[in-house]
Amino acid sequence: MGRGRKLESFKDFERALKNKYGIGQGSDYKPWLRTVDVKSKGARSLIYGRKSQRDHHMMSSIESEHFFLAESLNCVVDIREQFPLLPLNLTQKVAKNLGVEHPKHPITKERIIMTTDQLLTIDSPQGTIYHAISVKPEDDSGDLRILEKIDIERVCWELLDVKFSYFTGNELTRVQSSNLQWASFPFRKNPISFSCDQIHCALSVVAVGQYFVEDLCSQLISRNITSHEDALLLVRFLIADKFIDVDLSTNIPESGLIDIKYVTAKQEDTLYGAS
Numbered sequence: 001m002g003r004g005r006k007l008e009s010f011k012d013f014e015r016a017l018k019n020k021y022g023i024g025q026g027s028d029y030k031p032w033l034r035t036v037d038v039k040s041k042g043a044r045s046l047i048y049g050r051k052s053q054r055d056h057h058m059m060s061s062i063e064s065e066h067f068f069l070a071e072s073l074n075c076v077v078d079i080r081e082q083f084p085l086l087p088l089n090l091t092q093k094v095a096k097n098l099g100v101e102h103p104k105h106p107i108t109k110e111r112i113i114m115t116t117d118q119l120l121t122i123d124s125p126q127g128t129i130y131h132a133i134s135v136k137p138e139d140d141s142g143d144l145r146i147l148e149k150i151d152i153e154r155v156c157w158e159l160l161d162v163k164f165s166y167f168t169g170n171e172l173t174r175v176q177s178s179n180l181q182w183a184s185f186p187f188r189k190n191p192i193s194f195s196c197d198q199i200h201c202a203l204s205v206v207a208v209g210q211y212f213v214e215d216l217c218s219q220l221i222s223r224n225i226t227s228h229e230d231a232l233l234l235v236r237f238l239i240a241d242k243f244i245d246v247d248l249s250t251n252i253p254e255s256g257l258i259d260i261k262y263v264t265a266k267q268e269d270t271l272y273g274a275s
Contacts, residue, residue, distance in 0.1 A: 004036040008108045013088070022084035022113075025121065027053045031082035032115050035059065048188040049079065056081050063117055065177040066135045066167050070120055072180050074242075078121035083132070085114045085156050094155045100148040116153055131165065132157045138168040176248040183239040183252075192233060194226075199243065201225045202234055203263055206244060210259045213252065 005021075006012055016022070022032035035044040035057045045064055046055040051071060056079065058064040063081070070076050085091050091114050095102040102111050117135040121128060134153055140146045150166060157164040186192060205219050217231035226234045235258070238244045245262035252258055 004034075004038075007033075007037065007112065008105050009110050010088075013113050022082075022086070022115075025078055025080065029054070029078075029080050031057050031080070032084040032113060033057070033059070033082040050184060050188055050191075051076070052078060059117075060135075060137070062137050062167075062169050063135045064181075065169050065174055066118060066133065068177040068180040068184070069173060070118065070133075072184075075122050075124060076120050077123050077128075080119045080121070081117065082115045083119040085116060085153065088113060090159075091152055091156060094152050094159075098148070098151055098155065100152065102152070103149060114149070114152060114156075116157070129163075131163045133165050133167050135167045135169075138170075141168060172249060175251050179246075179248045179252050180240075183236045185236075186233055187237060187240055192230070192237070194234060194237060198225055198234065199238075202238060203243060206238070206260060206263055208260050208263060210257060213256050213258050216258065 005016065007016065016032065019030075021030045024030060029052070035046060038059065043061045043064075045058045045061075047058055047064060047067055048054070049056050049071060056067060058067060058081065067079060067081070070079055088111060092102050092111060103114055104110060105112050116132045118133045120131040120133065122131055132153070134150050136146060136150070154164045154166075201223065202220060202225050205223060205225065206216065213232070213235060216235055220226050220231045220234060221228050239246055239258075243264055244260050245264075246252070247259035247261060250257065250259070
């Protein structure tokens with residue numbers, strides 16, 4: 001991953017831009033801030049994106065929570081985390097107009113480049129659009145200074161005609177995100193592929209309704225669709241790649257239950273699986 005970078009002065013910011021931090025999209029995007037660059041109160045993590053094919057730098061558990069929810073949406077084609085608000089004089093002018101102090105480095109006291117937690121690229125009927133998200137724990141909602149900085153973000157994105165939202169999460173989104181993480185985890189950096197026959201046979205077995213995950217796995221095994229070792233992986237794959245639509249409001253691995261709402265079939269002459 002590399003060592004942390006020094007981002008204390010305008011020269012540091014210029015160097016970061018020269019090295020293409022905060023620039024690009026998809027697999028070529030380099031977040032302005034990486035997990036090694038900042039100290040964070042939250043649980044930092046790297047999540048390999050199935051769509052972007054790169055590591056995403058999450059600074060807190062709630063950022064990870066939102067990432068899994070956003071990545072699961074068909075319309076979201078890219079997620080750029082720790083996205084810089086440039087140029088610096090834009091955020092300075094907005095802060096001045098709002099009558100709030102612009103964020104500064106705690107040691108040098110120089111004004112810093114502000115970032116938005118996640119910028120979504122969305123494929124819409126109107127074409128490509130963007131949605132900027134500030135992701136913060138609900139406890140931060142009462143912190144005036146945090147709200148002031150979010151307000152600077154909001155105005156900057158509004159000036160750019162980009163939708164801006166503030167995500168705090170709740171118990172339901174935590175469970176939904178946890179299920180999506182569980183389903184998709186094996187198919188990220190080293191994905192497993194299943195053949196067309198396996199997918200079609202599996203879809204012929206499942207139907208709308210509630211199952212014990214163990215029983216569903218047993219059906220796949222008894223019909224020789226998959227091995228005992230891969231049965232649960234196949235179930236998770238069907239969820240992750242949306243061959244089946246399931247109720248995400250109950251913790252699936254914890255309860256051992258899966259409630260299937262919809263089953264689809266798809267025919268292709270290739271192996272299924274993220275490349």
